Amino acid sequence: MDDKSLMRAGLLVNPRSGQSSGKGLALADKLRNSSSVSVKVLERFDQLPHFIADMAKDGVTDLFISSGDGTVQAIQTELAEKRPFAKLPRLSLLPHGTTNMTAADLGFRHRSIDAQARFISTLDPEDLQARPTLRAVNPKDGNPRHGMFLGTGAVSEATLFCQRAFNAKGVKGSWATFSTLAGAVGRSLFTPANPADTTRFDRPFSIGIEADGRLISQGQQLLMLATTLEKLILGTKPFWGGTGGAIRTTVIPYPVPSIPRWLIPIMYGSETRKGPPGSASVAASALSISSPVSYVIDGEFFDAPEGEPLRVETGPVFTYVRG
Template identity: 55%
Template sequence: MSGAAASPARHIGLIINPQAGKASGKGTALAAKLARDHNISIRTLQRFGDLGQILDGLARDGVTDLFISSGDGTIQEILTEIAERKMFRQTPRLCLLPHGTTNLSANDIGFRGRSTEAEAAFIRNPAASGTAIRHTIRCANPGDGKARHGMFVGTGAVAEATRYCQQAFNQRGVRGQWAVARTLLAALRKHLLGKPANDDESRFDRPFAITVDAGGQRLAEGPQLLQMSTTLDKLALNARPFWGGKTGPIRTTVLPYPVPSVLRWTIPVMYGAENRRAPAGAVSFCGERLEVSSKTVFVIDGEFFAPPRAPLLLETGPAFSFLTG
């Protein structure tokens, strides 16, 4: 009589970016709690140039579950390395610990326990974890020529607002959802007090030349407010500014310029149902691939890159399994 098949052995890895969250110390405190757990491979990312070697070492260690103590920028770099270089024999399950200044991805698919003690306990025993499956968005041809994998890509006002949020709030120690909320309130207030001139670069509620093509069709062209694409279910402030049915891995929304009435449309656009009404000229769709032309910088998971000369190609990347606790 044969016994039940043994579960495959699992090995835990932990990457800590000690500079995450303006050197908040969360990752360092977590590493200290786990220092005596010799079955956990802990690596500290002192320089981004070392990331490839760190991941190669974790692959040699046979890591099956990789925990990441960082913000969105580090996660994007790790996803890119794993997806492009394929150093792991089998892609590890990932767990995002929201230790950064911005934690857009972790707010949707990260570990929900907030204390260091809860994180350490979960890292030691993640077996009963819930999981979420998400594809990356592969930016195939950004301005510097390096393909990138992330969960959110945008241009126009969304890139300008992200830069403003980082400079006005993150650098002063205001982080996470609170910084996003203050950025949104500042933008709404300025918009309601006076319309900007088209060339007023101090405002991000201004027209941006954006063209979007998908499925052999031109879906948006000319002056737009913003374009944003994601594989996450919800964005900052738990917003879901996408509608029309989730029929593909990449959800994209383009909002028009002139800006529709913010008093009428802000809440419906951010939190409406799949069959919501939308302002005239707004476009929301799903797909596996799209092309975006813009002269403004693009933002991918909180990091900026210059637009390429050709349209930016956004395509569906590999699916990752994320441990959520």
């Protein structure tokens, strides 16, 4: 892809991302008549496989995605599972969606529509970053998924609440996450713990995890998260304990001994930090996870097979164009 004569850009826009902010459509309008750019706008989500196949036929080498995390996850899954391209295209994530956690870590740096249009037209990338996906191997519906962040327990419960309470009302991104986190922390500080209260995020979930065949945790946990990103929403880095595998995985026990004592160290501590007693954080290439509630991968919810653990493995490496 270093020979510019062999490079071609594609722009794929989900106009419903970001509460229909219009940014993606404005960018598509600027590039629609360009002979060097293939432009596709998703009117229906079932068009996605056909649009990606068309871009593969057009010889697209660099795919720019105007969307949020959910659309990025769907595109990564289509590219990795169906393999319509002879060689995976480079991706560039334009943070035009409601939630842009992946783009916050790997996304395109230039925010103005004019700057994005100029870059896509000239296609002269200097800032590239490679990162694998994590692959959920055996969801209940039989469709593997490729994403960058997966969670269960309080993570999936809080994400669902955030989507219903904030995103649907137009509060998005870091503000929605901050509001959800602040509300949960406040409730934990000022009301007694109640494990039977299913309206609370801070309740116990029976979660078991094996990492590369080694038992990491079993029993009552608050949450589990796994990611191939270097930082999560609000710039948090809730993982420690080495980088021996591509999938960073953290388990926080229930109950957390002291929210005021452990919140900041868990979220922003160093690689050598210690978590609360009973917590674990590892880097692995594969996971086996048992959980009583649904999983969330980049904003999409799904279940594991009945009576079986969810298997997660390191997915293919994508190259991200950042500027």
